[in-house]
């Protein structure tokens with residue numbers, strides 16, 4: 010085994026030891042095809058008011074601008090599919106937000122990952138990212154052989170579907186890349202497109218972010234949700250899982266083993282009335298470690314009102 014191969018084994022083993030579900034590697038190169046897709050997405054205004062998507066375009070399509078001297082992009086995926094469901098009558102919350110905020114949970118795993126690699130391999134540089142950095146995470150997951158990008162825009166694994174977070178560790182360490190995931194197992198299925206209540210899923214795996222319930226309920230801050238969307242949310246109060254819930258590949262989802270993602274009891278149990286009556290103080294206390302913070306108390310109240318207008 011040469012040095013590059015032995016480092017690659019260390020990376021894969023470390024990912025397993027840190028209980029990531031999948032780990033794939035790609036060469037850190039500029040993503041030219043993705044750059045064209047991203048440019049067209051932005052030109053059509055599909056980012057809506059998510060101005061952060063307009064920033065750092067060059068960095069987003071070139072990991073060597075984010076981490077100088079970058080040679081490899083290690084993609085890590087972590088399952089968040091919960092073992093318990095909300096009550097049918099409760100205002101719906103996306104499964105990714107049932108437990109502790111994934112940004113914090115995964116960030117600390119990524120820091121450990123880098124420390125272990127430095128201990129075992131020596132002086133290497135790298136940075137771990139999850140969600141909020143200018144990194145095209147789904148593209149890296151596909152390029153590292155972990156799955157295909159479905160018509161609903163999500164990265165789907167053949168083994169366990171799409172209820173996974175994606176994180177990357179961009180490093181100057183040279184590693185053996187995995188083969189990109191070449192196939193697409195959506196076939197003639199169109200369930201996600203047919204089920205999206207706001208018609209946010211377009212042809213060619215393009216998602217109009219500015220029409221997605223996830224955007225309206227989480228990203229649209231301090232702004233009213235357009236009236237045109239009234240009656241379309243199907244009781245989704247925070248995020249939306251419809252295009253994943255209907256996906257046949259998610260029959261293969263298995264409950265997460267990550268204890269930090271154990272559902273906060275109130276997420277499973279609060280009724281609409283209780284949500285309406287919750288004080289800002291209690292909200293902040295109960296959800297202090299949760300992703301719900303992103304929408305803030307005011308955002309949650311606005312969403313509740315919006316889905317309950319009859």
Ligand code: B12
Nearest residue numbers: 043103140146162163164174175214216218221223248249
């Ligand atoms: C902005 C954003 C949103 C926006 C816009 C959505 C969108 N599709 O862009 C909103 C708020 C609507 C959103 C919603 C959701 N999001 Co979001 N979001 C992001 C974020 C921050 C950036 C995505 C982005 O770059 N968009 C721009 C467009 C152009 O990129 P794209 O859709 O990813 O498409 C690229 C590739 O897919 C590729 N591509 C497209 N078609 C094809 C075809 C082929 C053949 C190939 C090779 C490549 C390819 O090219 C595109 C450009 O590179 C990422 C985190 C990150 N840093 O990547 C999370 C992320 C994509 N979101 C995630 C999640 C979980 C969600 C939700 C499921 C949350 C929820 N339940 O409410 C929904 C799903 C909505 C949907 N159907 O996409 C996960 C996805 C995990 C997965 N398994 O795929 C990510 C990766 C966060 C994370 N770290 O885990 N999100």
Ligand code: SF4
Nearest residue numbers: 205221222249251252
């Ligand atoms: S998350 Fe919901 S609103 Fe957004 S694309 Fe999927 S089904 Fe449509």
Ligand code: SF4
Nearest residue numbers: 159160195198201256
């Ligand atoms: S619902 Fe069907 S078309 Fe949509 S992502 Fe899943 S398999 Fe692909």
